[in-house]
Amino acid sequence: MLISLDMTGDDPIYLQLRNEIVLGIASRRLQGGEGLPSVRQLAEDLGINAMTVNKAYTLLKEQGFIEIDRRQGAKVRVSTEAAPHFPGRWQQQLALLIAEGLARGMEKGELMKTCEQLFEILNQGEKTQ
Amino acid sequence: MLISLDMTGDDPIYLQLRNEIVLGIASRRLQGGEGLPSVRQLAEDLGINAMTVNKAYTLLKEQGFIEIDRRQGAKVRVSTEAAPHFPGRWQQQLALLIAEGLARGMEKGELMKTCEQLFEILNQGEKTQ
Amino acid sequence: MLISLDMTGDDPIYLQLRNEIVLGIASRRLQGGEGLPSVRQLAEDLGINAMTVNKAYTLLKEQGFIEIDRRQGAKVRVSTEAAPHFPGRWQQQLALLIAEGLARGMEKGELMKTCEQLFEILNQGEKTQ
Amino acid sequence: MLISLDMTGDDPIYLQLRNEIVLGIASRRLQGGEGLPSVRQLAEDLGINAMTVNKAYTLLKEQGFIEIDRRQGAKVRVSTEAAPHFPGRWQQQLALLIAEGLARGMEKGELMKTCEQLFEILNQGEKTQ
DNA sequence: GTGGTCTAGACCACA
DNA sequence: GTGGTCTAGACCACT
Structure with missing residues (x-):
């Protein structure tokens, strides 16, 4: 990846x-x-400090x-049960982005279409950036 | 407000x-x-420094x-046609939030419903937080 | 005008x-x-304060x-002899603009062409903005 | 420098x-x-406040x-392809300067020669002021 | 070490 | 009155 x-x-x-890793999981x-990859491996591959990778992990x-x-290193979590302090912050950020669209005169249809497209692109495993 | x-x-x-101001405009x-409010006025009301308000404005x-x-201070822009360097960054952030939902197993219907609800809440001028 | x-x-x-007046004279x-126009007349036409017009004049x-x-009000100067503290500041500003072009990788031909075009447009009395 | x-x-x-920094890059x-130099370093060298340097940067x-x-502080951009909201404002300013020359009776040859000289001076890395 | 943010208080240009 | 600029000194996040 x-x-x-x-x-x-x-x-x-x-x-x-x-x-980037979240995008990788989603797609x-x-x-x-x-x-x-192990912290050290990924740090070396990316040319950054191992502490930075560790912080991300x-x-x-x-x-x-x-x-x-x-012992085994890091791996993607299989099933997604409860996630600590998730919904509040996430909804708040989503609301802010939608507000930015609204404040710029974006219509409802336009917004929903954009969301749907982004969802589909991710869900088909294609790259967005 | x-x-x-x-x-x-x-x-x-x-x-x-x-x-907060973007949310205010959207709603x-x-x-x-x-x-x-003027920079100084708002700074005093909020109990923060004028330069901080100035930076936000x-x-x-x-x-x-x-x-x-x-002459008259700051006012909400009426017609927001021109949007400097808007779409790219905005879509990127939106894609990331959607990816977070996907990575947690959120279904498409659930996501779209959330977006629609947030849109409606803002569009009706109610407060979200 | x-x-x-x-x-x-x-x-x-x-x-x-x-x-704007300089552009008007040049073209x-x-x-x-x-x-x-008299200070008061122009101020009224433009919907601004007379002191502002006075400052410009x-x-x-x-x-x-x-x-x-x-007695006669303001009029465009006919012949242009010496102008107070002109060349230094003017050349300095021109040098800065040219430097901005250079710093962005603009070629000499591109720059000279732009200058020539702007000159011709003004010299033919057409409006630039 | x-x-x-x-x-x-x-x-x-x-x-x-x-x-000054733009002139430095151009030349x-x-x-x-x-x-x-780092924000603090340059501020100290110039005897001004760090926030002022920060604003310039x-x-x-x-x-x-x-x-x-x-990690490394500020550095001159190598390839300057993207130029945010550049051409419009820049051309407008250039047109104004040319108009000032015209309004003072400057001939076309004189203007072009001045532009060319300024370009060459900068391009040869010599100091203009 | 770096830049980013914040404060309290000051002075200036504009209208 | 407004926003814009500047100072001196502080704390924080990142690497």
Whole structure:
């Protein structure tokens, strides 16, 4: 799976990495149960600090996207049960994005169509960026 | 319009303020053409520094949500035709949120329903948080 | 002659007005010796404060573009002899603009062509904005 | 690279600093990819506040002249392909300067020669002021 | 180490 | 009155 990071952008690297992995899981390029590269391996491949990768993995674990086994390394979580402090923050962010569209005069149909398209693209395992 | 800020959270105050105003515009609690409080006034009301409010206003101006008139202060932009560097970043963020839902096993219907509900709540001018 | 002002933009109104008049002189929509509207008249036409117009006229007089006669009002200066503190500042600003082009990788031919086109457009008395 | 600021003039310091850096890039005193001093370092060297330097850097970043890397600080952008909201404003300013020349009776040849000279001076990496 | 954010208080340009 | 700029000093996030 290709991971692209922008070192000069405003977003912290560990967040970019976390987001890329979430996108990978959603598009099933990363299957449930599939193992992730080790922290050191991935750090070397991406040319970044191991602590940065570790931070991304820890975040993903806290948010319920992956599981970390000290012996087997990290792997994508299979079934998704409860996820810590998920819905509130997520809905809040989604509401903000929708508000931005509304504030710019976006119609309901236009918004729903965009959401549906993005969903389909991800669900078919194609790459969005 | 009530504005609530979390001074202890991780999100910068100027961003929270910017977001609250965007939500206000989307929900029409702030009408197009309506004047916003002056930088100093709002800073005093919220108990924050004027430069912080200034930063939020400047950001909103750059993103096309408000206009700043040297004589009358800031006011909500009426017709939001021009949207500087909008769609790319916005779609990217939306795709990420949808991916988070997908990665947690959310169904398409569930997602679309959530989006629609959020849209309706905002469009009816009710408060979301 | 049409004068368009942007009340919400970043540039001060008196400067916008000064610039519009300079453009008018350059394109000969305002002929040498031609009288300008009185301060009060122009202020009323444009819907701005008379002091703002006065400031623009004073600036134009200081820079040698117009002459102000207390009895006859303001009129475009006919022959252009010496102009106070002109060349230094003007060359400096021109150098900065050219530098911006260079810093963005603009070629010499591209730059010269742009300058020539702008010159011709103005010299033919057509409107540029 | 020497940077001279006029603390008593009308131009904001952050703008003067921004302009000096643009001139430096255009004249290749600052090479593409070259690192700029850190915000604090430059502020101390110039005897100004760090936030003022920060504002100049942020502006240069938004206008595509430099990149800011959280790890290595700011550096001159190598390939300047993307130029956010560049041409319109730039042409407008250039047209105004040319109009000032025209309104003072400057001939076409004189203007073109001046532009060419300024271009060559910058392109040869010599200092203009 | 880096840049990003925030504060309290000041002065200035504009209208 | 408005926003724009600047200062000195502080704390935080990221790497």
